[in-house]
Amino acid sequence: MLCYNIYSGDTIALPMRFFMPRASAVSADFPQRGHDHSACGSHALLEAEAVCRSRQVKLTDLRRKVLETIWEDHAPMGAYDILAKLNAEGERNAPMAVYRALDFLIENGLVHRLSSLNAYIGCRHPGRSHSGQFLICSQCNIVAEITSEAVSKTVARAATSRGFKPSGEIVEVMGLCPHCRGN
């Protein structure tokens, strides 16, 4: 089958026995410039549906709209940005509505909050419970979510070796993404 990798931008021939939509759709950490981003959003929405179904929680209209809005960009979005987009077509949502939807989405592993930016971003591997690790480009604002076992293990070890019992962690790295470091 032909398979379009929305991150790398390649179209590749993929033997059917290797068909793994998730892995192919979400392979590179940094999306290709000019990729078909709507695909990211619809992919994420499908995953969100599945997650909510299996967790028996409700992806209501409002929550879905907030999630869609977040996925309009690979750069993180502030709560009030989301609000503005929601209300752009005349709706009259209040900040509370957005924050509540965000709480729900974060609780269910569909969205992450970036503490260093007070902003929110769609989760790239929903379902798995995890605190993400983020690479934040200070030039173009794109954020890559990575999941490095090495990082989480090393951090956990550093904490426990000091008698600390970790229950959650934040790892946010600022710097230049592959696209911007060239400039």
Next chain:
Amino acid sequence: MLCYNIYSGDTIALPMRFFMPRASAVSADFPQRGHDHSACGSHALLEAEAVCRSRQVKLTDLRRKVLETIWEDHAPMGAYDILAKLNAEGERNAPMAVYRALDFLIENGLVHRLSSLNAYIGCRHPGRSHSGQFLICSQCNIVAEITSEAVSKTVARAATSRGFKPSGEIVEVMGLCPHCRGN
């Protein structure tokens, strides 16, 4: 010589050739309950003087007072908490004053900001330029600043292996400190 470790609470006999005030004063990551905390503050102030002298920047009255206030506690302090303490005796400082002092102190490596808490804490190893790694107790709010080479290297490796050029990082671990995990 006799040496009092303000963190562990021990008094130890230390051969003069091993006299390293900094290491002895700041050894354990989590301070002992009930230690003489004023010693932490005065120690930090002395170090701050030295750092500012060597960097040829001015530790003005206001900046010193902010730093002292931060060191009144091992738990991180919000900017407006600091403001309230400064103004407790009738002064009329504005938020700007505190934020400007904090900017200075952070720039010169004397204070860290904890993104996950929007709060500030005195740096335990000033002078060395570093982004700290923090263990934050969610029960007693005490924060330990650690400096794990393993963590920083692993994080840097994870970033660069993805084509990212890191310039700064945030590592904040939430959990229970040695004192609280027993309860």
Next chain:
DNA sequence: GTCATAAATGTTATGTTATAACATCTATTC
């Protein structure tokens, strides 16, 4: 179906954190 309940959303107000913009003062250098 309708009643009771829980869940979600609506609404208003306010709390908390941080910065912009410009005026004034102070220290330093020549």
Next chain:
DNA sequence: GAATAGATGTTATAACATAACATTTATGAC
């Protein structure tokens, strides 16, 4: 002592987030 840079003062407002309570909507028991 005039010029300058750095620090602080002052006022206003931006940006981010939650409290508290009212109303609506979904769900299950009967």
